[in-house]
Amino acid sequence: MAATSEKQSNSSKPPPTPSPLRSSKFCQPNMRILISGGAGFIGSHLVDKLMENEKNEVIVADNYFTGSKENLKKWIGHPRFELIRHDVTEPLLIEVDRIYHLACPASPIFYKHNPVKTIKTNVIGTLNMLGLAKRVGARILLTSTSEVYGDPLIHPQPESYWGNVNPIGVRSCYDEGKRVAETLMFDYHRQHGIEIRIARIFNTYGPRMNIDDGRVVSNFIAQALRGEPLTVQKPGTQTRSFCYVSDMVDGLIRLMEGDDTGPINIGNPGEFTMVELAETVKELINPSIEIKMVENTPDDPRQRKPDISKAKEVLGWEPKVKLREGLPLMEEDFRLRLNVPKN
Ligand SMILES: NC(=O)c1ccc[n+]([C@@H]2O[C@H](COP(=O)([O-])OP(=O)(O)OC[C@H]3O[C@@H](n4cnc5c(N)ncnc54)[C@H](O)[C@@H]3O)[C@@H](O)[C@H]2O)c1
């Protein structure tokens, strides 16, 4: 078990200050917020929420590897919104007050597609975002992952658990990449006084997920609507805990605006086996569909469930949307995009 994050977070230097113009008495600036990876699934929902506040200016930087302009189309042209085609493995020189650093493919199919690029995104991309935070004195939040716990031997997983990760496996580009990203965040915090926040996100689902994204909830809903068998990867007893995206966005904003560096688990503790998930999708969306067992991929974690005591205590946050409430909301969006009307 780990030392506490309070101990780890001791900072030796005060944070750098932003441009003096930002605090000039003639300037009453809006909050300028950068979201790297903001054209993706969670990022675009975060944009929607942050744009509701008229004091926020939102800038998205994204290379469109797994995200798209389509997710942001309602904001393109808005005076408080900017979209930049940018790869975070290259430096970015802009002036901002907050950085939500999400840029990284999240679906195992996509992060395994070009593993070296995934590591570069997690390591060089996070270094570049931290460099930006340091230069302009911005607060930065990293969307880390439950995958830092690997195939966990402790269940549910508290933040103090150091994890059980294969360092040389096919998932390591993502798991280990995010672990290094967390290390970089804390080193910049201790060495340069950067204000950091780390969220450990557990499986999140909702509208706008890529239809052929490969993650389990999007796969099952798309399969049910297309009338194809639901592909449960063996053994089917492996578990995950699914958080609806609006709860996730609420948790991320609370973490950013709160006082705790984290890491803090943000996820829904409702835990389901993949067979249970398939049965629920079948019952809710297409009772005549078949459930088919298929081969799994290496190093698939056998169980995963967040201990969210810290999020409750520190952020006053807990998820509101149950799986059975969230799935129909996602079904509605998938029906529209797949052009499958409800009978
Ligand atoms: N959705 C989940 O269940 C989940 C769970 C744990 C952690 N996370 C983390 O949350 C973040 C967002 O996940 P998501 O589900 O929205 O995934 P997503 O794939 O939909 O979004 C990721 C976004 O990052 C962009 N991107 C990827 N590499 C980039 C690069 N080098 N430069 C610039 N942009 C780049 C993509 O184009 C995309 O828009 C990721 O950091 C992911 O690791 C997600």
Ligand SMILES: O=c1ccn([C@@H]2O[C@H](COP(=O)(O)OP(=O)(O)O[C@H]3OC[C@@H](O)[C@H](O)[C@H]3O)[C@@H](O)[C@H]2O)c(=O)[nH]1
């Ligand atoms: O069609 C499918 C797809 C997946 N699965 C199973 O569903 C479970 C979940 O798989 P997913 O691909 O959705 O996601 P994983 O939980 O493996 O990884 C995710 O974890 C948290 C985040 O960091 C990322 O979004 C992603 O890496 C796995 O056990 C997988 O074997 C199926 O049974 N059938």
